[in-house]
Structure formats: C-alpha cells, structure tokens
Amino acid sequence: AQKITQTQPGMFVQEKEAVTLDCTYDTSDQSYGLFWYKQPSSGEMIFLIYQGSYDEQNATEGRYSLNFQKARKSANLVISASQLGDSAMYFCAMRDTSYGKLTFGQGTILTVHP
Amino acid sequence: DGGITQSPKYLFRKEGQNVTLSCEQNLNHDAMYWYRQDPGQGLRLIYYSQIVNDFQKGDIAEGYSVSREKKESFPLTVTSAQKNPTAFYLCASRVTESSNQPQHFGDGTRLSIL
Numbered sequence: 001a002q003k004i005t006q007t008q009p010g011m012f013v014q015e016k017e018a019v020t021l022d023c024t025y026d027t028s029d030q031s032y033g034l035f036w037y038k039q040p041s042s043g044e045m046i047f048l049i050y051q052g053s054y055d056e057q058n059a060t061e062g063r064y065s066l067n068f069q070k071a072r073k074s075a076n077l078v079i080s081a082s083q084l085g086d087s088a089m090y091f092c093a094m095r096d097t098s099y100g101k102l103t104f105g106q107g108t109i110l111t112v113h114p
Numbered sequence: 115d116g117g118i119t120q121s122p123k124y125l126f127r128k129e130g131q132n133v134t135l136s137c138e139q140n141l142n143h144d145a146m147y148w149y150r151q152d153p154g155q156g157l158r159l160i161y162y163s164q165i166v167n168d169f170q171k172g173d174i175a176e177g178y179s180v181s182r183e184k185k186e187s188f189p190l191t192v193t194s195a196q197k198n199p200t201a202f203y204l205c206a207s208r209v210t211e212s213s214n215q216p217q218h219f220g221d222g223t224r225l226s227i228l
Contacts, residue, residue, distance in 0.1 A: 004156075033214060035217075037219075043202060043204075043222045044220075044221050045204060047216040050214050050216060099162060099164060100147075100162075100164075100210065101162055101172065102159070102217060103159075104149075104157045104158075105156055106155060107154075107155070
C-alpha cells in the first residue's frame, strides 16, 4: 500500500522568503508519480508540480520546485519568493501506476506574513 | 473553457435520505474519480472509473454508489447507509494516455446533515 506523510501541520513564512514543505512517501512500486496540489480556502484543488520516479532532474514550475531525494523517499516542495496569495493548504500526493489513483497526505497549512 | 463542473455547491441531507452529487467534465478525459475530504484532512478515494460502464471501489466506498453511463458524467449517490456523510466532496478527471498528467478537480460540493 502507498502512504504519504506530511509532518508539518502548519508553516509560517515571511513574504518574499523561500519555504520548504516536507513530504515523505512509502511504496513498493518502482514506477510512481508524485504531485503537489494547492487548496485555497475556497476549496478547489490547484495542480502545482509533478515528479516522476524515473526523472533524473528535479521538477520546476515557476516559483515552485520539487526537491526529490529518491533514496530517502522524500519529495519536498520549495516555494521561492513567497507571496500573500500562497497562503493555503498544500497536499503531497502519490499516483498509483495501475489506475491513476492518488493517495494524499494530511496537508500543510502555509501562512504567508506581510 | 474546458473543465469539471460539480453541482450543487452546497447540499443538505435529511436522515434516511439518498442524495446525488453531480460531476460533469468536457475535457474528454477517460478516467474520473470521487474523493471525500473531512475538515483539516487529506482527500480519500471513494470510487473511480477508467472507462464508460466500468467503475471500481476506492478506499471508503461503503455507503456510496456511482454510475458511468456517459464519458462526461460520473454522479455520486450518498446513500442512507453512509452514517457520517458530512464532508467536502471533490470530483476529478484525467487523461489515461500519459502517466505524468495530473488529475483536474472540480470546485467541490459541501454536504451537511439537516
């Protein structure tokens, strides 16, 4: 069974600073995908970034980057130059390779202070 | 614009009543998913469907039922057997041809008990 662990219930960051949100995972699959989603207070889920288990380079999408350490089974999200609009819940998720199902972590609430 | 439409946005259920949550997508995606989110928690998979007229149970299917008669539509029925239905319900879809494609989510339905 796949498992995602996000150990930080809440994180605080000053505007314009960088922040790292932790995610560790457990799977017996050799091929898997890791996703990060943002959920604002309005509830919609916004896709941020993807990392495949065979990707050699860490994924980047604008201000988002994924620090993928396969041996440690971690896939931390780094947000650079935080903005007030980044305040939200952030979820790490792993995809089942057979049916595309996602297993989600418990989430981390990020608060950006001005 | 293509997307996923969930309705209604808010729904109230009386004791012993079945209610149906609508999910429609015009993204031409084959796979569709239903998730449940409890306050401050991650998402848990209820049901998923890879193709029309076929669907599988997820991790918490008891008390729920689905149908997939059309590619665009994947309604979820919360039956009276679901004793704790109060939650936020999210529908998602994705293409199945490419493994790195994310799930796209609707805006969700908030279900409460009257």
